[in-house]
Amino acid sequence: MRRGQLESPFQWVFVILAGGAFLVFFFILLRGCTQQGEERIQGLSLQAASMRLQSAAWNPDSTTRLSIPESTASCPAGILTLHTDDSQVSLERTPAFLPPLLTGGISAFTRRVSLGSEIPIGNVLYGLDDGTYYLVVVDSRGGYPLLENLEHENIIRVRLDDLDDPDLLAEEVPGGAKTVIIVTDENPGYIRNAAVGGMPEDVLVLGVAVTDSVNFYRRSGAEMEAVSRLPLEHELLGLGAVISGEPMLYRCARGAFELRALRLAALYKDRAEDLSADISSASCAVTYERAVELLGTDDLGQLFDKGEQLASFQNSLLQRSCPVIA
């Protein structure tokens, strides 16, 4: 072929290659813009992270992983608030148990709370922060299953004997830890007597013992001093206390949960009253009236105390083919 004859096909090859390169370039550009947009929405903004936490808290039995700027959690005026140096957001009415220092990533687990496993009264969210580690004291009877069932790499089992030796205990603390929370569901004395002098100075050391009440501790020098003791209404709230590590944050989330639980109880009470008025069956109506008495409370502890009874009413109504309470 002559040179002139070769030029024409080469030009078309060039056109096809150039056109294909243009298209590839545009797709890459588009994908990059989309990813940037998604990162802007989902990634580092405190507002976005708080919205995701709030959204996760409404979904029962869910697991969410989210990024969050380095921030601190506090509870001014009973409202859970996240602060950075230049901004803050509130998670009002969100029953989220969070540790005091948040370092960039949270694994959030939501659990539905029910009365007697029959009557749902809301959800609680546990936020396990990447920089917070939980040292679960293991004695001859075992550890703290509720926490360990969350299955997170930040949950570390330590033997009871290790608590006496500051070096051994300090060795359990991973590098990069911002907060360490020593946990037991047995004897509060385990934490009170923990030898924490060897722990790095810049690590916040807290302790929580969940027995028939919740006992909070905080490091003071080489010792753990008792900070607060609060009543415990339900084991899932006890787990929340462990996740929070501090009584103020625990009260904050507990208060938000209480608000929802009592709101749901009021709704069920309302429903039971309406059913009692409208149902033709006298035996069903009697059960509704008894349920109304139990649901008419503004105390979370009392609500839990009556939980089994309410659940038995629910089952009884079901067996008699009456409309159930919840």
Next chain:
Amino acid sequence: MRRAQLQTLEPVIIIVFLGILFAIGLIFFVRLGGSDVTIVNEREALATLSAVTTLPELSCASSVSSDTYCLDLYKARSFAEMNRDDPLYYFPLLGAAEITLSYVDLRTGLQQDIVLYDTVNPNSTVIGSSTFFTVHDSVREERHFAMLTIRRERT
């Protein structure tokens, strides 16, 4: 046309062809970018719908129906009444929206509307979506054909 004439037109043809490719790429880019707002609004509508159907405050008892799209009539009435007293409690979950449950009472043949939740600013622009539901009347053991309408403030 003669070959020589074609050869003189080749650069023009090349430019036209590249221009077509450029236009195709630009159309893709603009269409996908412009639909972001629609996608966000649709996602929010779906999120609201999902939230409403999973609330124990509204959903049918599991003994009645395992169907997600079933709301309890008595709960709906109580829920609506509670929200009239405290409309902002569910705002973090449901946002600025008006959620109405409409059903046809089979006995009377009349349509009944229950405004479950309303935090929409009257002066704002709203977009709406509707989904078919079942409403269960526990006392009469009746299921009514219903529609859940969600009108959201446009983002």
